[in-house]
Structures are given as structure tokens and as C-alpha cells.
Amino acid sequence: MRKIVLKSALLLSVMFLISCDQDFNTIGSDVIGDDHFGLEKKEDVNVIAYTKSTGQVQSNNLPSNMLGYYSDPFFGTTKASFVTQLTLASVNPNFGFEADITTTDSVYLYVPYLSKQTATGSGNEPNTYELNSTYGEDFETATFDLKIYKSDYFLRDFGTNPEERQKYYSGATDRSLVEANLDGVPLNEFTGALASETTAFKFSKEEIIIYKRNAAGDFLDSSGNVTTDESARVVSQRLAPGMWINLDPLRIKDIILNASSSDLINNNIFKEYFKGLYFQMTENNPDEDALAYLDFSKGYIMMQYHSKDTDEATAEVKKKSVRINMTGNTINFFQNNFSSAYETALNNSNSTTGDELLYMKGNDGSVVFIDLFGPDTDVNGVPDQLEQLRSEKILVNDAFLTFYVKNDGQKNATRIYLYDATNNAPLLDYIFDSSTATDPKNNKLLFGGILEVDEDNEDLGVKFKIRIRSHINNIINGDNPDTNKNVRLGLSVTDNIANSSSYDVFDSVNFGNEKLPIASIISPLGTIVYGNTTTDESKKLKLEIYYTKPN
Incomplete structure (x- = not known):
């Protein structure tokens, strides 16, 4: 298995030219690497993440539609x-x-x-x-x-x-x-x-095969004669x-x-x-x-x-x-007939302190909202932690949000999507990533969000990792006050990473001004990941920023 290590923004831009045809469980660990030699690392960034029920969602004129019955052991x-x-x-x-x-x-x-x-x-x-x-x-x-x-x-x-x-x-x-x-x-x-x-x-x-018939409905052979021999019938049309x-x-x-x-x-x-x-x-x-x-x-x-x-x-x-x-x-x-465990999780979500576990469910299920950099004690519109990072004038070389999967019986979604929930728009890292894969579901593989699975058991999800270097760098070092705001982030499952459009929810009073990614609406899948209040430090949601300081 080829190891690809990203050390700098320059190498990241070069990687945009790479087309990868690895399976999804290999992509996350190989393309989005963990080695950042010679860089300082900050991982005590204040992160608050919580689950929000979507309720009914706009579902007219979707790009694809589903029919049938789906049962998830947890949701x-x-x-x-x-x-x-x-x-x-x-x-x-x-x-x-x-x-x-x-x-x-x-x-x-x-x-x-x-x-x-x-x-x-x-x-x-x-x-x-x-x-x-x-x-x-x-x-x-x-x-x-x-x-x-x-x-x-x-x-x-x-x-x-x-x-x-x-x-x-x-x-x-x-x-x-x-x-x-x-x-x-x-x-x-x-x-x-x-x-x-x-x-x-x-x-x-x-395949559906339509055979040639005469006006009386009899099957015909290649000579136009009536035949009862199935092998002699002439195919009139083939349908997928x-x-x-x-x-x-x-x-x-x-x-x-x-x-x-x-x-x-x-x-x-x-x-x-x-x-x-x-x-x-x-x-x-x-x-x-x-x-x-x-x-x-x-x-x-x-x-x-x-x-x-x-x-x-x-x-x-x-x-x-x-x-x-x-x-x-x-x-x-x-x-929907949601499980009592899922309903309880939705009802107990805490937007102030964050949640121990985060629940993403497609269709009209739930998404996750994430606030970065903590409180704003001097009430100037900028969190204290962000003010400190801006004053240090650090050069952001890389940044990741990593979400560890809790395998609680659900059939894990294989990809999640991080977006700007304040403006209902994709992040810069999503926009800048033009990388492609043989399977289109793995496009924008440098941006990430692809499920990494256990090497010995591909049914066992391990984590999702999402690169947000450009987003974090713009928040800290961007000089345009209209575009460098510390926006609320949204996180959802996705069935089509190429679709970054959003739709409304029915209960906008409860849900707020945020919309919902269409790619989440058209996915029946869900996944559970650890949040910022879990006591398991090895699974805790963290924002990792790799940086260098000016001389």
C-alpha cells in the first residue's frame, strides 16, 4: 500500500493533479497522512459539537429518488x-x-x-x-x-x-x-x-428483453415467421x-x-x-x-x-x-420509525457544552453542528482563542478534524461532508480540491471525509478525517472581514460528494437559518461518531492545526 504524506500547502496543490483508484478504506489513511515533520502542532483548540434533528426536509425535485424500505439496527x-x-x-x-x-x-x-x-x-x-x-x-x-x-x-x-x-x-x-x-x-x-x-x-x-411480435401477438423468428422456439425469438429491444x-x-x-x-x-x-x-x-x-x-x-x-x-x-x-x-x-x-435510543440522543443533545456522541442520519434525520475556538469573553465578535492565534501570526500548514466512529450496530455511511452551515455553502478546502478517483464517490479525496475501516474487518468503521487547512488559514490570516469569519460548521452524511447544494427544512424556527445538504437528504444511511465531551481521550473530537511561527 503506497503511503502519501502531505507536508505542506505546496505539496497539497500538487496532489490535486493525482487521480486515485484505491478503495475508500485505503484512501483516508494514505492520502490524508499523519506525518507532519518539523511542524508545531496545536490540538487544544476549543471545539463544541452537537446533534440537531432535521425534522421534515424539502424533498421535491431531488437529483435522485428512492423507493422501498430500509432498516438500520440502531437508527x-x-x-x-x-x-x-x-x-x-x-x-x-x-x-x-x-x-x-x-x-x-x-x-x-x-x-x-x-x-x-x-x-x-x-x-x-x-x-x-x-x-x-x-x-x-x-x-x-x-x-x-x-x-x-x-x-x-x-x-x-x-x-x-x-x-x-x-x-x-x-x-x-x-x-x-x-x-x-x-x-x-x-x-x-x-x-x-x-x-x-x-x-x-x-x-x-x-435485463428486460422485449421480443418482436406480429399483430396477433405471436413471437417471430429472424425470417418473420411465427415461432414457439424461445431460442429463435428475435430481440426487439433491450432495457437495463x-x-x-x-x-x-x-x-x-x-x-x-x-x-x-x-x-x-x-x-x-x-x-x-x-x-x-x-x-x-x-x-x-x-x-x-x-x-x-x-x-x-x-x-x-x-x-x-x-x-x-x-x-x-x-x-x-x-x-x-x-x-x-x-x-x-x-x-x-x-x-420513519426511529429507535428509542436514537430519539433519546436527539432529545438530549446539548448545544452549549457539546455531546459525547454525535449522530448523523440521512433523509429527514439529523446533522451535526460544530463551533470552533470557544467563548468570546470580551464580546467583540471574535472568540478569545482565535484572537490569540491571530496575534501570533502563525502560518497554517495543515489542519484536520478527525471523527472516530462508534460502532453501535448501525450500518455506517461511508462518507461525511463538512460545510459552512452559517452561509449554507461549501468550505474553501472543498472548492479547491479537484482530485478525482475511479469511483466518483471518492472524488475530492484530499478534502476527505471518507470512512477508514479496520484492516482486518472492513465492516468495522474506524474514523473519518477531514482536511480544513484553507478554511482555518483564512479564519486566522485572512484580511477580509467579510470572508474570514468564524462560521458555524455543519456535518452530514453524503451520498454524492459532488453535490454541495442545500435545501430547506420544514421547521425553520427550530432548525435555524441553516439549510440541509441535498446529498444528505438523498442518503438513507447514518453513522455515530465521538464528540468533544467523551471521556475517552483517544476517541475525542479534536481540531489539529499544524503550523510554523514567523522568525
Whole structure:
């Protein structure tokens, strides 16, 4: 294993050019080194860190969305549901004459999972895939009661103020608005519906293959002849693994084929007419969990039908199709059943002295706030400890916050994100780090926050280490009073280190002016780390500053 030691800011800038493809458990220990020869070290910096519950979080139009049920041994369970608007792939469609959905037509819904192809099948054999961003100990076996409803609740673009985008939140408040406006029975429950698409749905990594058929629905071979030989079927289309669900053809016929032409003339009107779909999953066994990210923006409904091009009696009846895309406004809802231990920790958090343990949980869970440099006894807006460091005019060569993991049964998040919580913005060290890795989740590896694990047990997390040299140097030596302020820091789990944007929380009175990183909202994971009041000095949260003094 190659050891990389960072000794100075110059070497740090050179390291930005390095692309690293090591595993996450190696990166933290090798790239962010512990050797700082010839430098003085200050580690008695006053640090106060505490946990804050987020409550409901803004969750409309997220960059990725999840569906399913996730169980964490410590934090508890989370169930994710989803609602989306729909748009016509081609507006103002001409269905022709005598349009009808026949017994040989199908109406199906397809939403791809996040996946990567790993092998190519020969002939009409399926290609092989692996799924990305899946969670749950029983992902391939857990089954669900899946319900896909027609939603009659309109998702607005703007709020009461026409200049402000509408915000929807993850909890029961907005979810109840949708669930109170569902149209009848689910669209995937009808005579002939398969249990694997309704009451016994499960996620699958299998490729979806559509074979060529004639107008009567028979399979065809390469010569265009009807065949019953599965190996002779001609592949018409291959789809990456995803949710493939047949929908009630009679209801879709009524919604689309029987619609007034004025309801289909453009997508603004169509979204008012067919307001969307609501996806709801109920676990069949609470001891089995499975949750996946779905790329709903690439999802669609495909409605097949037959019609004539003219109204002549002898005109040929042709098979046609209409595609309805899952684009427009969306909301991801989260239903939590937190453990009593986690609830107690949230209720007992102390923002004055800090906490013994710090709890980060994604979705609508919790984040950590950190205040540096202690009290301001002379009430001049600058902490006493920071004033002393500024007077010494030290040159900051490096600085780290290290968080030791308490393995308390939770399934550890593999990365955390430190940010400016006062201004809801990334830190300078995050901005300056352009380093990349083979796995994009390990990009900005010099900034850090990647879980280091035990060499003998990769399931056992050890610590997270985050470099904040530029941030600390700017606070101590920056000469711009508008940008060198000692801001409050925020710490959250992250599912996408490249996304530094923030969203609102529902209870802004309790949470303050701070927003929440979107990358935390889209992660179901959590982790527990030691804080500043733990009695275990070897695990205590510390800020380490490596510096030299001027001659």
C-alpha cells in the first residue's frame, strides 16, 4: 500500500493533479497522512459539537429518488414513497380512427434502476448487470406490496408568491395531500395482473428483453415467421434492469384514448389533466429490507393500441403506441420509525457544552453542528482563542478534524461532508480540491471525509478525517472581514460528494437559518461518531492545526 504524506500547502496543490483508484478504506489513511515533520502542532483548540434533528426536509425535485424500505439496527426504519408528474412524449397526438386497446396490446410502465452492464450476452441471451445505490440486507429476496396510483393532486411549480418556486417536504404534511387525492384502485391491480408486479414485487438486476411480435401477438423468428422456439425469438429491444409493471389497459384507455383532444394539446394542460403517479411500497416482512434508487426521469408509460389511418371500412388496422414520460415535478416521501435510543440522543443533545456522541442520519434525520475556538469573553465578535492565534501570526500548514466512529450496530455511511452551515455553502478546502478517483464517490479525496475501516474487518468503521487547512488559514490570516469569519460548521452524511447544494427544512424556527445538504437528504444511511465531551481521550473530537511561527 503506497503511503502519501502531505507536508505542506505546496505539496497539497500538487496532489490535486493525482487521480486515485484505491478503495475508500485505503484512501483516508494514505492520502490524508499523519506525518507532519518539523511542524508545531496545536490540538487544544476549543471545539463544541452537537446533534440537531432535521425534522421534515424539502424533498421535491431531488437529483435522485428512492423507493422501498430500509432498516438500520440502531437508527430504526425508513420507508420511501414517490410521486411524479407526467408529460406526453409527443403532444396533441393523432390516434387515427377507431382507436382501441386490443387483447394483443399492452400498457406497461418502466423505470430503470441505477445500474452498470458487466457482461454482454450472446444471441438473444440477456446481458448481465449489477445495480448501483441499493440498500438492505435482503435486497434480492425481500418482497413488497407495490401500488401505483393515479394521483389527482397537482404539484405546483410556484407557491403563493409567484416569484418563488414551490417547496414540498418529506413528511406526513405533504404526503397526506397526495394520499387524500388518489384515484380509485391502483393502476397495476386489475384482472390478470401478476403477483410479481403487485403483491409480491421485488427488485431485480435482470435485463428486460422485449421480443418482436406480429399483430396477433405471436413471437417471430429472424425470417418473420411465427415461432414457439424461445431460442429463435428475435430481440426487439433491450432495457437495463428496472421496474417493469403492466397497467390496467381499460383505465389507461379511458384516461388517454378517450380524453378530449383539448386535454392533450400541450403538456401544461396535460399535467393539469393527468396529474401524476404515486408509488407506494409496503414491506411484506418487516425483518427484510430493500431500498433502491430509481431513475424516474427516464421512466415512462408505453401504451400500445390499434387504429386505422383513415375512416374507410377497408383501411388497414395498424398497431401503434404512445409514450408518456415521467418528467415534471416530483416529491420523495420518507416515513420513519426511529429507535428509542436514537430519539433519546436527539432529545438530549446539548448545544452549549457539546455531546459525547454525535449522530448523523440521512433523509429527514439529523446533522451535526460544530463551533470552533470557544467563548468570546470580551464580546467583540471574535472568540478569545482565535484572537490569540491571530496575534501570533502563525502560518497554517495543515489542519484536520478527525471523527472516530462508534460502532453501535448501525450500518455506517461511508462518507461525511463538512460545510459552512452559517452561509449554507461549501468550505474553501472543498472548492479547491479537484482530485478525482475511479469511483466518483471518492472524488475530492484530499478534502476527505471518507470512512477508514479496520484492516482486518472492513465492516468495522474506524474514523473519518477531514482536511480544513484553507478554511482555518483564512479564519486566522485572512484580511477580509467579510470572508474570514468564524462560521458555524455543519456535518452530514453524503451520498454524492459532488453535490454541495442545500435545501430547506420544514421547521425553520427550530432548525435555524441553516439549510440541509441535498446529498444528505438523498442518503438513507447514518453513522455515530465521538464528540468533544467523551471521556475517552483517544476517541475525542479534536481540531489539529499544524503550523510554523514567523522568525
